[in-house]
Amino acid sequence: MSFTPFKTIGLGIAFSPNLKANLYEAARLSLFFNAKLVLIHVGSKSEDKIKKINTILDFFKPENLDYQVIFKSGNPVDVILNASAEKNIDLLIIGAAKREKLVKYYVGSIARKISRQAKCSLLLLINPSIERLPCRHIVVNGIEDPKTQQTIEAAFYVGAKLNAEKLTIVEEIKQNEIAVKVDDDKSLRHANIIKQRLRQRENSRVNHIIEDLPQEYTSNITVKSQPIFGTQGYSIGHYAQISRADLLVMNAPTKMTFWDRLFPHDIEHILTELPTDVLIIQ
Structure with missing residues (x-):
């Protein structure tokens, strides 16, 4: 079994305060890996949303960032997983949630469902940044x-x-x-x-x-x-x-069973409390 370099990177986006940081992280990685960037928004399409995304990503125009945006309403898990399959995404970026009043990060319920079902590699980011760290x-x-x-x-x-x-x-x-x-x-x-x-x-x-x-x-x-x-x-x-x-960087779990949900091990320990950014290779 040999690793195939990432060709298409996916990112689920919400128009939250973290939007710019998430887009910058995903765009930089796409350029580092010479990959196409697919942005997935669970919700309706509007000119304002498109303009906001394009304005942020204008920063990467001189480097010829290759990206497209998908708008689709529905269940967030289904929309992101289906778009990942349709666009042949081989690396999906997911943001982690921060526990209130604690400097600890974990994978939220929607992101965890995606993590368990995705057929591609996953990058879990705990602290996206506009400036490159x-x-x-x-x-x-x-x-x-x-x-x-x-x-x-x-x-x-x-x-x-x-x-x-x-x-x-x-x-x-x-x-x-x-x-x-x-x-x-x-x-x-x-x-x-x-x-x-x-x-x-x-x-x-x-x-x-x-x-x-x-x-x-x-x-x-x-x-x-x-x-x-x-x-x-x-x-x-x-x-x-x-x-x-x-x-x-971790192996993807072989297969989740009912008992794995009750008695977490391997990757489940990591998802419960992320120690740093985590890349799960499928």
Whole structure:
């Protein structure tokens, strides 16, 4: 499985105070990735709305930004998902909500439904900005999964396009892989030996993935591997937060079941409290 660069970027827009910041973020990414931008508004079309969008995006005219606007009334989830399919959008940008009086971001109910059903990659933005904020540090999951190679390649591609300085591949190792009860010095040494072997195994697996990537993606960025032990999804989110990552790149969930809704894991931990901007690779 190989990553295909983004060709069409989608953004659901509302005429809220964040409109300009959202449009600037989406337009910049479209130019960085040399992609077309499709703006989706759930609501009626009017000359005032078109004029407002065009006026904001006039800033990007000298760079020949390629964009179109779709107006359609209906259920927001259905409208955005249908437009994404019709326009072959391969990266959909979604804004996160901020909890009142708290510096914490989460995915709202409509955005969460879109996140669970979208067939394309998703970028969840926690704090869109008119001024470009540099993306210096990217964290990407390195878990053992068929999708991981594509996700790591996508992270390197994005890092190259955004001129990131550092990329950390986090391998989340489940605690049950140690499976040693520590109650004396001997068992502690045994547990540490197992942990070291697991770290070596994970680093070797990840290094093989990196070796196969195009050199143009890997040559100008500092790469680090970081095995961590804990709950998948929660652990990497916490790591991204404490390491002050600018972007967290994750595999898309395989398939949501009823039980996944009751007992959140992996990507659900991330959606509940976003540690930074999150890119989910489909």
